Amino acid sequence: MPRAGLTTEALAIAGAELADEVGFEHVTVSALARRFGVSVPSLYSHLRGTEDLHTRIALLALEELADGAAEALAGRAGPDALAALGDTYRDYAREHPGRYAAARHPLDAETAAGSAGVRHAQLARAVLRGYDLAEPDQTHAVRLMGSTFHGFVSLELAGAFSHSEPDAQSSWARILDSLDHTLRSWA
Amino acid sequence: MPRAGLTTEALAIAGAELADEVGFEHVTVSALARRFGVSVPSLYSHLRGTEDLHTRIALLALEELADGAAEALAGRAGPDALAALGDTYRDYAREHPGRYAAARHPLDAETAAGSAGVRHAQLARAVLRGYDLAEPDQTHAVRLMGSTFHGFVSLELAGAFSHSEPDAQSSWARILDSLDHTLRSWA
DNA sequence: ACGATTTGCCTAATACCTTTAGGCAAATGC
DNA sequence: GCATTTGCCTAAAGGTATTAGGCAAATCGT
Numbered sequence: 001m002p003r004a005g006l007t008t009e010a011l012a013i014a015g016a017e018l019a020d021e022v023g024f025e026h027v028t029v030s031a032l033a034r035r036f037g038v039s040v041p042s043l044y045s046h047l048r049g050t051e052d053l054h055t056r057i058a059l060l061a062l063e064e065l066a067d068g069a070a071e072a073l074a075g076r077a078g079p080d081a082l083a084a085l086g087d088t089y090r091d092y093a094r095e096h097p098g099r100y101a102a103a104r105h106p107l108d109a110e111t112a113a114g115s116a117g118v119r120h121a122q123l124a125r126a127v128l129r130g131y132d133l134a135e136p137d138q139t140h141a142v143r144l145m146g147s148t149f150h151g152f153v154s155l156e157l158a159g160a161f162s163h164s165e166p167d168a169q170s171s172w173a174r175i176l177d178s179l180d181h182t183l184r185s186w187a
Numbered sequence: 188m189p190r191a192g193l194t195t196e197a198l199a200i201a202g203a204e205l206a207d208e209v210g211f212e213h214v215t216v217s218a219l220a221r222r223f224g225v226s227v228p229s230l231y232s233h234l235r236g237t238e239d240l241h242t243r244i245a246l247l248a249l250e251e252l253a254d255g256a257a258e259a260l261a262g263r264a265g266p267d268a269l270a271a272l273g274d275t276y277r278d279y280a281r282e283h284p285g286r287y288a289a290a291r292h293p294l295d296a297e298t299a300a301g302s303a304g305v306r307h308a309q310l311a312r313a314v315l316r317g318y319d320l321a322e323p324d325q326t327h328a329v330r331l332m333g334s335t336f337h338g339f340v341s342l343e344l345a346g347a348f349s350h351s352e353p354d355a356q357s358s359w360a361r362i363l364d365s366l367d368h369t370l371r372s373w374a
Numbered sequence: 375a376c377g378a379t380t381t382g383c384c385t386a387a388t389a390c391c392t393t394t395a396g397g398c399a400a401a402t403g404c
Numbered sequence: 405g406c407a408t409t410t411g412c413c414t415a416a417a418g419g420t421a422t423t424a425g426g427c428a429a430a431t432c433g434t
Contacts, residue, residue, distance in 0.1 A: 003382055003429065025212070030420055041422075042383045050421070106345055136353045140361040143339070143348060147362065151338020152330070158293055161330060166323045174327040175334065178369045186365070190400065190411055217391055228393075229412045236393070 004038050008046045011036075012056040019057055019098025024105070027098070029053060054105055059115050061099035065092055066116040069123045078130035079180040085127050086149050086176055093153045100157065104150075131183040141183060148179055191225050195233045198223075199243040206244055206285025211292070214285070216240060241292055248286035249303040252279055256310045265317035266367040272314050273336050273363055280340045287344065291337075318370040328370060335366055 014035055019027045029050055033040040047053050065088070072084040093100035107115060124142045133141050152175060155161065161168040201222055206214045216237055220227040234240050252275070259271040280287035294302060311329045320328055339362060342348065348355040 006382080028420065029422090038382095039384060040420080041385085041424095044422070045382065104341075104345065109350070136357070137361075139351070139353060140358045143342070143355075143358045144335070144362050144365065146347070147338030147342055148331070148335050149338070150342060151334030151336070154341070155330070155334055155337060158291070160333070163296070164326070166326060168330075170323070171327045171330045174324075175331050178331065178373070181372075182365045182369055185368075193411080215391065216393090225411095226413060227391080228395095228414085231393070232411065237391090 004036050004042075006036060006038065006042065006046055008056065011043060011046055011053065012060050015053055015057045016060050016096075016099050016102065019102055020096050021098065024054070024057070024098045024101035027053065027057065054102065055107060055111060057099070057102040058105040058107060059111070061096070061103040062116040062120070064096075064099065065089065065103055066119040066123065068092060069120065073123060073126060079176075081127045081130055082145075082180055082183070083176050085123065085145075086172075086179075089149050090153050090156070090172065093157055097157055100153070104154075128183070131186070133183070133186055137186055141186065144182070145179065148175065191223050191229075193223060193225065193229065193233055195243070198230060198233055198240065199247050202240055202244045203247050203283075203286050203289065206289055207283050208285065211241070211244070211285045211288035214240065214244065241289065242294060242298060244286070244289040245292040245294060246298070246302050248283070248290040249307070251283075251286065252276070252290055253303040253306040253310065255279060256307070260310060260313060266363075268314045268317055269332075269367055269370070270363050272310065272332075273359075273366075276336050277340050277343070277359065280344055284344055287340070291341075315370070318373065320370070320373055324373055328373065331369070332366065335362065 011032060015027050015032055018031060018035060022031070029043055029047070030040050032053070033043055036042075043053075047056070069085055069088045072088045073081050076084050089100075107117070121142065124145055125138065127145070128138055128141055131141070152172065156168050156172075161171065198219060202214050202219055205218060205222065209218070216230050216234070217227050219240070220230055230240075234243070256272055256275045259275045260268050263271050276287075294304070308329065311332055312325065314332070315325055315328055318328070339359065343355050343359075348358065
């Protein structure tokens with residue numbers, strides 16, 4: 001028989017696609033093997049197991065998200081940068097719900113330290129350059145931003161804003177605006 | 188043999204305890220049967236299956252959370268009420284991480300409509316009575332509050348603030364404060 | 375080009391979780 | 405005290421995860 005050409009990287013990418021189709025929690029070694037038309041144990045040459053697969057998808061999503069954020073922030077400052085960062089997360093979550101869920105997968109300390117999570121923190125601080133905040137307020141502000149973005153996006157993804165007026169977009173715009181005000185008048 | 192005295196309610200409660208011990212995603216019909224010292228199929232007289240179990244734990248957690256919030260809000264208004272509501276969520280999540288995760292379990296529209304989720308929305312609006320907001324701003328504000336609370340709590344639970352200074356508590360206080368300012372000067 | 379080595383994917387086997395079907399015995403009701 | 409209901413059981417089938425061990429395809433040295 002011809003070989004399928006599996007690699008760890010290809011499995012992580014296919015896993016990410018699968019996550020967007022069926023949800024991150026339903027990404028299984030079995031489903032991935034089916035997708036490649038190979039037997040389940042074949043994947044174990046490339047992956048240590050389910051947890052390893054999930055972690056690799058998480059790392060992939062974090063990278064994509066950080067790349068997108070970095071591009072969105074280039075040449076922007078202040079409220080523009082704030083909205084660009086928020087929109088990056090929100091749009092990514094809506095286009096790639098499974099990958100967004102993967103990005104929230106808990107990583108052990110060592111893995112997290114080597115992940116693109118670090119760049120996310122740097123990008124958040126880059127946005128705050130437009131707001132002139134000293135420590136420890138800068139850290140508080142990073143956490144506020146992260147909480148607001150992640151909170152809104154995950155509630156929206158869960159459908160919390162679906163069947164009610166006004167639409168989520170208008171709340172999002174209003175929230176970005178109030179976040180900008182908060183950061184400008186942090187004192 | 189004597190009977191174990193299983194009931195749907197008892198299973199949901201034990202499931203909630205199990206969730207806090209091992210994580211909501213690891214709550215399984217098998218583990219629950221072990222906990223009661225009965226065979227796995229015995230639970231199927233009381234539960235339709237795993238999804239049903241998860242849903243019942245979610246409903247239980249939503250009730251507890253709404254009860255706690257209602258009690259915390261009694262006799263409070265303005266910033267006090269805001270902080271009381273936020274603290275209710277945060278404290279519950281730290282004391283009962285599995286149940287908090289359960290409360291985030293997606294429910295179908297019908298189940299959600301009959302759940303304590305409805306009371307949560309009412310309680311959020313009750314807090315906003317202290318801030319004099321008309322629609323649609325009130326809805327935007329409910330969503331901002333929900334996003335901020337849920338975002339912070341879930342990031343904290345995931346350990347996002349663990350190994351860095353300053354501690355999560357000081358950021359939380361700062362965030363509640365800025366949320367209060369935002370709501371007071373919503374225009 | 376060809377044999378030796380590496381490597382990729384396979385089958386077999388074990389273990390656990392889920393769910394359905396059907397049975398016996400304990401509780402309940404007359 | 406007997407009949408009915410009901411609670412928990414065993415049996416069985418299907419899916420996922422993981423390990424062990426084998427064969428064949430790709431790769432490499434000569």
